[in-house]
Amino acid sequence: xxxxxxxxxxxxxxxxxxxxxxxxxxxxxxxxxxxxxxxxxxxxxxxxxxxxxxxxxxxxxxxxxxxxxxxxxxxxxxxxxxxxxxxxxxxxxxxxxxxxxxxxxxxxxxxxxxxxxxxxxxxxxxxxxxxxxxxxxxxxxxxxxxxxxxxxxxxxxxxxxxxxxxxxxxxxxxxxxxxxxxxxxxxxxxxxxxxxxxxxxxxxxxxxxxxxxxxxxxxxxxxxxxxxxxxxxxxxxxxxxxxxxxxxxxxxxxxxxxxxxxxxxxx
Amino acid sequence: xxxxxxxxxxxxxxxxxxxxxxxxxxxxxxxxxxxxxxxxxxxxxxxxxxxxxxxxxxxxxxxxxxxxxxxxxxxxxxxxxxxxxxxxxxxxxxxxxxxxxxxxxxxxxxxxxxxxxxxxxxxxxxxxxxxxxxxxxxxxxxxxxxxxxxxxxxxxxxxxxxxxxxxxxxxxxxxxxxxxxxxxxxxxxxxxxxxxxxxxxxxxxxxxxxxxxxxxxxxxxxxxxxxxxxxxxxxxxxxxxxxxxxxxxxxxxxxxxxxxxxxxxxxxxxxxxxxxxxxxxxxxxxxxxxxxxxxxxxxxxxxxxxxxxxxxxxxxxxxxxxxxxxxxxxxxxxx
Amino acid sequence: xxxxxxxxxxxxxxxxxxxxxxxxxxxxxxxxxxxxxxxxxxxxxxxxxxxxxxxxxxxxxxxxxxxxxxxxxxxxxxxxxxxxxxxxxxxxxxxxxxxxxxxxxxxxxxxxxxxxxxxxxxxxxxxxxxxxxxxxxxxxxxxxxxxxxxxxxxxxxxxxxxxxxxxxxxxxxxxxxxxxxxxxxxxxxxxxxxxxxxxxxxxxxxxxxxxxxxxxxxxxxxxxxxxxxxxxxxxxxxxxxxxxxxxxxxxxxxxxxxxxxxxxxxxxxxxxxxxxxxxxxxxxxxxxxxxxxxxxxxxxxxx
Numbered sequence: 001x002x003x004x005x006x007x008x009x010x011x012x013x014x015x016x017x018x019x020x021x022x023x024x025x026x027x028x029x030x031x032x033x034x035x036x037x038x039x040x041x042x043x044x045x046x047x048x049x050x051x052x053x054x055x056x057x058x059x060x061x062x063x064x065x066x067x068x069x070x071x072x073x074x075x076x077x078x079x080x081x082x083x084x085x086x087x088x089x090x091x092x093x094x095x096x097x098x099x100x101x102x103x104x105x106x107x108x109x110x111x112x113x114x115x116x117x118x119x120x121x122x123x124x125x126x127x128x129x130x131x132x133x134x135x136x137x138x139x140x141x142x143x144x145x146x147x148x149x150x151x152x153x154x155x156x157x158x159x160x161x162x163x164x165x166x167x168x169x170x171x172x173x174x175x176x177x178x179x180x181x182x183x184x185x186x187x188x189x190x191x192x193x194x195x196x197x198x199x200x201x202x203x204x205x206x207x208x209x210x211x212x213x214x215x216x217x218x219x220x221x222x223x224x225x226x227x228x229x230x231x232x233x234x235x236x237x238x239x240x241x242x243x244x245x246x247x248x249x250x251x252x253x254x255x256x257x258x259x260x261x262x263x264x265x266x267x
Numbered sequence: 268x269x270x271x272x273x274x275x276x277x278x279x280x281x282x283x284x285x286x287x288x289x290x291x292x293x294x295x296x297x298x299x300x301x302x303x304x305x306x307x308x309x310x311x312x313x314x315x316x317x318x319x320x321x322x323x324x325x326x327x328x329x330x331x332x333x334x335x336x337x338x339x340x341x342x343x344x345x346x347x348x349x350x351x352x353x354x355x356x357x358x359x360x361x362x363x364x365x366x367x368x369x370x371x372x373x374x375x376x377x378x379x380x381x382x383x384x385x386x387x388x389x390x391x392x393x394x395x396x397x398x399x400x401x402x403x404x405x406x407x408x409x410x411x412x413x414x415x416x417x418x419x420x421x422x423x424x425x426x427x428x429x430x431x432x433x434x435x436x437x438x439x440x441x442x443x444x445x446x447x448x449x450x451x452x453x454x455x456x457x458x459x460x461x462x463x464x465x466x467x468x469x470x471x472x473x474x475x476x477x478x479x480x481x482x483x484x485x486x487x488x489x490x491x492x493x494x495x496x497x498x499x500x501x502x503x504x505x506x507x508x509x510x511x512x513x514x515x516x517x518x519x520x521x522x523x524x525x526x527x528x529x530x531x532x533x534x535x536x537x538x539x540x541x542x543x544x545x546x547x548x549x550x551x552x553x554x555x556x557x558x559x560x561x562x563x564x565x566x567x568x569x570x571x572x573x574x575x576x577x578x579x580x581x582x583x584x585x586x587x588x589x590x591x592x593x594x595x596x597x598x599x600x601x602x
Numbered sequence: 603x604x605x606x607x608x609x610x611x612x613x614x615x616x617x618x619x620x621x622x623x624x625x626x627x628x629x630x631x632x633x634x635x636x637x638x639x640x641x642x643x644x645x646x647x648x649x650x651x652x653x654x655x656x657x658x659x660x661x662x663x664x665x666x667x668x669x670x671x672x673x674x675x676x677x678x679x680x681x682x683x684x685x686x687x688x689x690x691x692x693x694x695x696x697x698x699x700x701x702x703x704x705x706x707x708x709x710x711x712x713x714x715x716x717x718x719x720x721x722x723x724x725x726x727x728x729x730x731x732x733x734x735x736x737x738x739x740x741x742x743x744x745x746x747x748x749x750x751x752x753x754x755x756x757x758x759x760x761x762x763x764x765x766x767x768x769x770x771x772x773x774x775x776x777x778x779x780x781x782x783x784x785x786x787x788x789x790x791x792x793x794x795x796x797x798x799x800x801x802x803x804x805x806x807x808x809x810x811x812x813x814x815x816x817x818x819x820x821x822x823x824x825x826x827x828x829x830x831x832x833x834x835x836x837x838x839x840x841x842x843x844x845x846x847x848x849x850x851x852x853x854x855x856x857x858x859x860x861x862x863x864x865x866x867x868x869x870x871x872x873x874x875x876x877x878x879x880x881x882x883x884x885x886x887x888x889x890x891x892x893x894x895x896x897x898x899x900x901x902x903x904x905x
Contacts, residue, residue: 058496079496079501082499087497094489097490099489103486118272320704320705325701374720446695450697460728569699
């Protein structure tokens, strides 16, 4: 059974005026996620990447079509049930949060027992493990507000892991990170995927990172699926040039065999 | 965690008890401690002065102060968590001004021969609070959602409107009644009759229960509404429930005691400095800590210039304004 | 019984019978029910012996009647006569200390709806303390208050001389000013914002008695705000500026008014300062107020 399934999904935001050329922000999106894969979602801005995440975490509901998680329709689940299966790591956290790392990671335990007032020792154990996995255990009592960007990112990931989800969704995980932390982040994700078997969905601007990390890619253009497949198939010169509107060249990485996208900078 | 909460509650309850005991012994009637103890033990005659003073005046007033302080502090915690803004205070969301307007109307309406009725005035206060709350709700809701920024703005607007309305009423009022109205607007704790105290306590309990049940959710709401939703929280429901409960608490206090400022701002901050940002600790301790705080202020108001009395609102503002400045200057991280 | 009917007629006997029944079932000896000026029935165990006055005017009247031995408490504002300050104070008029009142064990509290809060009435009654309301906006009402206080303090004997003394002074003023034409008078209670006495103010009546025609006599309310333009349009011939400082120093706005040179009052130099305290309490000093006003409005009558 696929971990997730999109079937003919279309969506438009109610507050914005529908455009003549593009009545839907997303239209006719259908794909399946296999358990344990690392799945990348690519595309230019306003292609619908963030909307996809919102649909997957039921922040918004599709105008048409259905979304299923492990065979159960999203609409039929309660919010807590969904949160136990799908965890989202947002791009960034609000500034100046007064909570400690531990308190923040513990928030990930909420969907498992929404009615309980205080967390149990089991919750504390899960949180501890998540912090260990992301290397923030020694920061457990530090206030999140004083951490660096990379550390905050790891804390957010720890919180998502504490949710013990089947599906982990990351929104631009490396967008604000230094190079070093980008490398660490990728390694971390790989480890999580391997050791826990968690399915990962990654939304990224960084074509090469996606190409290096993901098993399959989905390229969105103007709300439609432009191509779905392994990196070699999706990171293809003519396709990328058309979708992104600027000339690119694609080569092979000599070591890994994965495609590498080169941009033709105009001088 | 439970241990921390119990420990904090026990400490604050002990402080509250101590303050209450002191408050019973102090007053312009200057009764000796022995007399007070005897009266509390039931040793004084049914119509005696001691009975009137201790059982009819001091105890009811102490009870009213504790209830009002607790209600305001809990409402303050709720509003601050809801708006993710440390400057939020019960009066910021317009409800307090609406309740004031209702009460002023209630005091002016009614023939000159009619006497003051606590319940009638309280009813007017609620009416005003309801109108203001509904106005804020209608202005702030966008397609069925409740964006926080719009909520704050709507609250400020509604508050300004009703504040102006109160000023207009004051300028039209007879010079005779003016003193009474102005006095009320400063906020005062009065020895409420038992029936009113029960109603007040019931309302405070209801508001408290509604907010404390969402304490964990309020914590998660700090991550942002989208993130909270993704963690399984019905953000709209939490917002509406906390807003209505905090408005109810504020309206009760205004109806039974008048608009008392700063308690809802200072007490949550003081507790946050001591206990941290977790609302599961803050909400229950605010109920007790707020009560102790306002009781201290009211005891000062009652005794500082005896036999004349100051309005408790003056005392809380007097301490509140410098505290506010201190907050802004130090910008402690827990904000 | 039948003899009675034959002698007096049925209705008279019925009345006598009812009267007899009433006497027999009357309340225990000494109990008293009085009706205050709001029409409320106030039940007392007997003639009050411990009275707390929350009304400065009533305090003055009690002293004038010689009933101060029954006065056990007063407000901070009850400062006349000076002897009143020897009585214990219960605080302000708006927010007196209920505890202190209770400690004084009064059997009656005198209060007013214009100055005390209605809430104070209710709380005192909830504590089982009888409250008697007084109110006066006219000299006639003031005399009524005096009569009632005389009854309450058992000083009916002093009533006659006090009232006739006040009335004869009023007569004297009326006679003195009668020959002269009544000027248009503007009384400035407060210059900015301009507050004037209107139809419900005691001052309006006093100005009338002093031989003046207050230009704001028909405005609604007691001491409303009034526009300076409207005041100027009515061309007052005498302007009286109330001074609220004790020393009687010239009120702050005198020079402002004197700039309005078109006004008859300014042209004829009839802008006077007057002690603001005399005419606001409805105690016996009200007559002092009338006399002072009359001297200011008709100096020619008192040379």
